[in-house]
Amino acid sequence: MLTKLLPLVALLALLTACSSAAPGDGADAPEGAAGGPFPVQVEHTFGTTEIPERPQRVVALGVTDADPVLALGVTPVATASYTFYEQTGGLGPWARGLVQGEPPVVLTGEPNLEQIAALAPDVILAVSSGIEQPMYEQLSAIAPVVARPAGTIPFGVTRDDQMRTVATALGEPERGEELIRQADAAFTDAVEAHPQFRGKVGATVLPFDGKYGAFTAADARGRFMSGLGFVQPPRIAELDDGESFFVEISAEQTGLLDGDTLVMLADEGSAKAQVDGDAVLAQVPVVAQGRMVVPDADTRGAMTYNSVLSAPYALERLVPQLDAALSRAGS
Known part of the structure; x- marks a missing residue:
């Protein structure tokens, strides 16, 4: 059944936008980020990834992974294109104002290993993505890769799990939990009203x-x-x-x-x-x-x-x- 999804979500989940942007230095560390819990280990569907130091150059390969990254005050060096916002590198109006410095490079289509390697990433986030083991292993030769949590289907990670996974990888677990509480509270308020x-x-x-x-x-x-x-x-x-x-x-x-x-x-x-x-x-x-x-x-x-x-x-x-x-x- 899952294979039938691609025609269905060609509008929604494929990486189809184009960009001619040059690699940039957009991944500034958040304020107060010196030191921290590193090295960290992140468990996911393909095993456990160790991230030795706080990432400065983040590739947000998952189709919506740029959102939690930007919410933590980090501008990724690259984002996945999403058909919804192919002209803005997959960034919706709620996220664009958080970009600092050079805009992210836009990655289109299937992951281009040479393009990603040229960005010299410290970590590759593929939480909201459909990569499988062979691609995970190829990307891991470039930098530590954080994939979707075990037990989840491609593109099926919950909002809280996505935020928590990304926050762990970037050394901001407490800030991640705060952001989760804020989003959850928005739903609670809406239902109460x-x-x-x-x-x-x-x-x-x-x-x-x-x-x-x-x-x-x-x-x-x-x-x-x-x-x-x-x-x-x-x-x-x-x-x-x-x-x-x-x-x-x-x-x-x-x-x-x-x-x-x-x-x-x-x-x-x-x-x-x-x-x-x-x-x-x-x-x-x-x-x-x-x-x-x-x-x-x-x-x-x-x-x-x-x-x-x-x-x-x-x-x-x-x-x-x-x-x-x-x-x-x-x-």
Whole structure:
């Protein structure tokens, strides 16, 4: 099932942007970073990586790994391109203002070993990535590599685990925990302000190739909604085998997406065309009764990243839309 994800998330998770930027020195150490806990050891799915000294030159190879790095006051020397923000090196509007000094080099496509080696990194962070053992070993010949935690699927690391792993690698575990608390508190505050969200049924879907991908709790977008108290439609939950982070729904099955609300991850024009062109979807009560939410591009991006930086940004923009949708249902 996982291999089917790549066509689905070509818009969301492939490294496709281009850059002609030259290698820079953008990875300044955070204030107060002298000394610290080094050397540190970081456990991950491929074993344990030792980082002998506080990294100064950080390559953020995971598609959203630049966010926790920047949140710690470090500007990476390179970031992975993400289709959402291919013109800005994968950096969303919540993160761009944190870049200091030279902007990061943008890495596109499959990891280019020569390009990465030329950056002379002290550490390569591949937490939110899909690298496997052979690539891990090749990258490890360049610098210490920190991959996704054991037991997680590619691109399936939670916000807290991502932040905690990156903070450990950069010698800032206490600051990492503080950032986790702040992001978690943003969700707590949103739920306390909108208790009607708890237990409401709301799928989050991406249309593709005449079908739909309903994101599960293994995906950042699914976790974003569950963090607000929403639950999956029962049949979607039953179809989740835990092996992927979406459940594929055919056009004929769109009735399974019914609930109190439905978050459609497409631009407004595309979402309207999707409904207009899908007679079955148009008749599903959550759509027919106007309870479908269509977030704008930056909100979709912030949900997809679901990092300590992007989550508060997405909450501010999406929560009012969800509140309005539930109000239309008289909830």
